[in-house]
Amino acid sequence: MPTAFHFDMDVNQLKSWTENVSQAVMIVNDCGVVVAMNHPFQRLISYSVEEIEGRAFFHFLQLPDSFQAIRGKVTWIQGELRAKEGKRIRTDIHMVQKQILGQNYYVLIFYPQISLMMNQWFAHAPFGIAIVDVEKETLLAINSFACSALGIQEDALYQSIRRFLPKGKKHKQLLSFLKSPQRFRGRLEIEWNSKYLLLTFTPSFDGEANCFFIEDVTKFKLLEQQLKYNNRLATIGQIAAGSAHEIRNPLTSIKGFLQVIRNKFEQMGYQKEQSYVQIMLKEINRINHLVGELLLLSKPKEMDLTSVQISQVMKEILPIIKNEALLHNIHIHIDYQTSSHVEVLADGKLLKQVFLNLCKNAIEAMDQGGRLTIRLMHRKKKQLVVEFHDTGSGIPEAVRKKIFDPFFTTKENGTGLGLPICKQIMKEIGGRISVRSSKEGTVFRVLLPLV
Ligand SMILES: Nc1ncnc2c1ncn2[C@@H]1O[C@H](COP(=O)(O)OP(=O)(O)O)[C@@H](O)[C@H]1O
Ligand SMILES: [Mg+2]
CATH class of the missing domain: 3.30.565.10 (Histidine kinase-like ATPase, C-terminal domain)
Known part of the structure; x- marks a missing residue:
């Protein structure tokens, strides 16, 4: 069973733990001498155990500060590994200090290229990411997708977010969302420069900075509006079809009786009255035609293809x-x-x-x-x-x-x-x-x- 890292390990346990982690790991004593490392570490820098063990760590690793300055802290640092044949590998390092039998040991776990990759991923992510300093109300980081979605330039960095938020009613709502001390994921949909944006809040560990994902949901929003509109039209169509039938039936009887009356007037020689009825019949025909169109629109006849x-x-x-x-x-x-x-x-x-x-x-x-x-x-x-x-x-x-x-x-x-x-x-x-x-x-x- 792989040993889980814990602070009460002895040196041997620590060594056996290193063998079971997938990251490259090196253990250094208080004098800066390498006392152990694992296979991923050897592979990473292409040296054998004999070439590494017992040598000062700075042969293989360059740190921005002196070892004295950073030791004693449990921290993330950045450094550069020196592999065989002069190859240099930039890396993030997680450094953990351990005391075993009164001796200090430093466990260095290497994450090569991760920050570089993260930076690239951040810059080119197919959605927006923005990080806001809650207290100062400034932008700590923003990627290009977010810049174009929000319609701002990258020089907005470290400037007050109030400057580029849309004015008006939305301004306050958005500001309080960006600053909100939320502990869980939160969402806000806003209209911004005639686009619809969905901001998703991801809580940070320390609460000092808020990170947001920004998606451009304009297309979905327009589709949704179109769908609603179509539904409304469909409802109107159904109502129209329903009423069309109801209108058509009484019209048929009115038309029939008007024809009788017209004939009667004709027989009696009431020319003027007869012409009135004629107009009424013409208008009824117009309504009939319209009703016919309505029916056709909402419920097409059986097709005879x-x-x-x-x-x-x-x-x-x-x-x-x-x-x-x-x-x-x-x-x-x-x-x-x-x-x-x-x-x-x-x-x-x-x-x-x-x-x-x-x-x-x-x-x-x-x-x-x-x-x-x-x-x-x-x-x-x-x-x-x-x-x-x-x-x-x-x-x-x-x-x-x-x-x-x-x-x-x-x-x-x-x-x-x-x-x-x-x-x-x-x-x-x-x-x-x-x-x-x-x-x-x-x-x-x-x-x-x-x-
Ligand atoms: N050939 C055309 N030239 C210019 N406008 C047109 C033409 N055909 C349709 N339209 C426009 O489309 C509208 C809808 O047409 P239609 O559905 O036939 O209803 P209606 O003819 O009763 O207005 C018209 O009112 C007109 O504005
Ligand atoms: Mg027409």
């Missing part, structure tokens, strides 16, 4: 958009860069709706007239690209992020449901929709799987 000839879809939408375009002085151009017989895997009716929504938006974006180009192209990975290119005023960056959100609209009479529906349908089909926009206009690009 079959092979759809793209030219057929184009043929069906063209008369509708041509009419609209004519009204707004818009020229429509269809650019087939692929065979018009090409077939995609989709639900024909829903695909038509996607194309219509995109054309409608394009036309609405060109109130002063313009040109709508629908371009169909082949892509390598068995995909068809359909682009809807308008010469409208484009979509500002801030707006672009939101256009696929349900109910987001910049139009007075918009529903904000067109694009979310397109996105939903594309998702169901297994395609994709994307947008790019500039001041010259907007391009919506739809990717469809070919049959």
Whole structure:
């Protein structure tokens, strides 16, 4: 059984202990003569037992202070080992003093390169580390990750931490966290220079300095916010779907009775009243349409995925958009860069709706007239690209992020449901929709799987 180090060991026990530790160990007597060492120590400096034992330790080890100055202390020191053939090894040394039968012995345990490695690890760690002097409120150490996360320079070292803490309400909270005499791990999440940082407190041994790990959790935070937002949208979608059904049923009966009344007025020759009812019916149709869109968005219909000839879809939408375009002085151009017989895997009716929504938006974006180009192209990975290119005023960056959100609209009479529906349908089909926009206009690009 390996002997554990204890202060009551005799010389032999001490020697046998050295053999069982993995670190290099040397034992020196009061006169500075090496009385024992272990194998790791021999290997480290490449000398044999005979070459080491009985010689003064300074042949093998150089210390910054004289031996007289440091002996008598249980301490950590730094030194340089002199190995065979002149090789020098910088090392941290843990020195323990022991008295055996009235004689002083010094046990030196070597940790070569550790401080160097620790320094490098500290400097290049993939997370921030900062050490704060609690009493002086200064920075004792900081690595480059922490500097860039906190947005400070390395010359902040030994300066008051108050100088670079964010101002305002957070300032006090952070200061007391950095100075807190915590004995256990503590955490604080803060917003700092538009980043989210997580500070983890690790207690130090003496309580004079506090050490912090600093992680940049901005990405996680943004993801979390996005998730919350999506959940909210999903809830809105469910409520919308629920209410849509409830609205649709009474509407059907109102519509039916209004039709009866309209016919009655017609028979009686009440022209004015008949026109009022006509308006009411038109408005009900509008509500019905809106409710239909809501239902589609929140609970997509069963998909009927079959092979759809793209030219057929184009043929069906063209008369509708041509009419609209004519009204707004818009020229429509269809650019087939692929065979018009090409077939995609989709639900024909829903695909038509996607194309219509995109054309409608394009036309609405060109109130002063313009040109709508629908371009169909082949892509390598068995995909068809359909682009809807308008010469409208484009979509500002801030707006672009939101256009696929349900109910987001910049139009007075918009529903904000067109694009979310397109996105939903594309998702169901297994395609994709994307947008790019500039001041010259907007391009919506739809990717469809070919049959
Ligand atoms: N081609 C386009 N050019 C400019 N803006 C567009 C275009 N298509 C969509 N948008 C913007 O996206 C918003 C959302 O569109 P959509 O979901 O179809 O709802 P709606 O058309 O009812 O506003 C529009 O209000 C508009 O601001
Ligand atoms: Mg729209």
